[in-house]
Amino acid sequence: MQFESFAEFIDMGGYAxxxxxxxxxxxxxxxxxxxxxxRQKKKVLxxxxxxxxxxxxxxxNRGNKx
Amino acid sequence: xxxxxxxYADPERAYKLAGKLLPWFSAIALGMIGVGSIWGLMxxxxxxxxxxxxxxxxxxxxxxxxSMSAYMAMASSAFIGLVWQIKAADWAAAAIAPVGAVLTFxxxxxxxxxxxxxxxxxxxxxxxxxSELVLLFLYLGVIxxxxxxxxxxxxxRAAGILAIVGVINIPIIxxxxxxxxxxxxxxxxxITEESSMPMEMLAPLLINILGFGVMxxxxxxxxxxxxxxxxxxxRPWVRELAKAEGVK
Numbered sequence: 001m002q003f004e005s006f007a008e009f010i011d012m013g014g015y016a017x018x019x020x021x022x023x024x025x026x027x028x029x030x031x032x033x034x035x036x037x038x039r040q041k042k043k044v045l046x047x048x049x050x051x052x053x054x055x056x057x058x059x060x061n062r063g064n065k066x
Numbered sequence: 067x068x069x070x071x072x073x074y075a076d077p078e079r080a081y082k083l084a085g086k087l088l089p090w091f092s093a094i095a096l097g098m099i100g101v102g103s104i105w106g107l108m109x110x111x112x113x114x115x116x117x118x119x120x121x122x123x124x125x126x127x128x129x130x131x132x133s134m135s136a137y138m139a140m141a142s143s144a145f146i147g148l149v150w151q152i153k154a155a156d157w158a159a160a161a162i163a164p165v166g167a168v169l170t171f172x173x174x175x176x177x178x179x180x181x182x183x184x185x186x187x188x189x190x191x192x193x194x195x196x197s198e199l200v201l202l203f204l205y206l207g208v209i210x211x212x213x214x215x216x217x218x219x220x221x222x223r224a225a226g227i228l229a230i231v232g233v234i235n236i237p238i239i240x241x242x243x244x245x246x247x248x249x250x251x252x253x254x255x256x257i258t259e260e261s262s263m264p265m266e267m268l269a270p271l272l273i274n275i276l277g278f279g280v281m282x283x284x285x286x287x288x289x290x291x292x293x294x295x296x297x298x299x300x301r302p303w304v305r306e307l308a309k310a311e312g313v314k
């Protein structure tokens with residue numbers, strides 16, 4: 001351990017603002033990317049499911065007319 | 067061997083293989099980045115010139131070097147897709163692009179927050195920084211070209227050509243610190259000679275570089291799977307999956 005106390009660790013030898021800004025933005029943007037990427041699959045499947053439902057409704061209506 | 071490899075160009079098999087690999091990639095990436103970052107932040111020795119501000123290196127260098135590796139991976143995929151007309155390669159390229167763009171963004175931002183305390187400025191228009199900014203624009207160009215066409219075969223061709231032409235920027239980034247005078251320091255990790263860095267600093271850095279690489283793999287797998295589903299919406303296996311999981 002390079003730091004004597006937790007407060008010293010947070011202070012980063014006086015560079016707290018720059019170090020934590022860098023780490024903060026890094027993990028925030030990676031987190032956002034991961035969440036957006038993980039949601040993609042659900043969105044795509046929901047769209048396809050909607051399309052299938054629409055197709056089935058069309059098929060039923062066509063059947064009623066005849 | 068080629069026959070075996072070729073079977074993974076089949077969308078369903080590629081989708082399943084990506085799903086099988088994903089938990090391993092995620093776990094390894096999480097472990098390595100966790101260890102590398104905590105080691106770098108808490109246990110690596112203080113730099114005698116830069117004090118604790120140098121600890122930004124443990125994310126800056128991995129993000130910057132992997133932003134270039136990701137670009138090469140994307141361009142190679144795009145090349146395979148263009149030449150051999152393997153659609154799965156086009157989808158892989160489309161999956162990597164946003165990941166690479168975020169990494170490039172991180173490399174630029176962490177570079178700025180390191181530059182401010184050390185150089186006294188957030189930004190300078192020198193060769194290394196400018197060429198890395200061009201890399202970000204190349205990624206954004208590839209992403210928007212792919213999104214601009216309704217016909218994704220055409221979209222992949224257009225985006226792929228831009229990706230391949232943009233490869234010229236990669237050696238420019240890599241050698242910019244040697245070809246031109248730059249505020250940016252030259253590479254500290256050398257493959258052919260001894261690195262100008264003690265082992266206690268080098269080890270967490272290398273762990274994080276590898277960790278970032280595996281993380282790109284993991285996020286790309288997630289996006290690749292979604293891309294396969296989106297491009298194969300008419301196939302029976304995707305429709306079954308949509309019926310099972312897509313309905314709320």
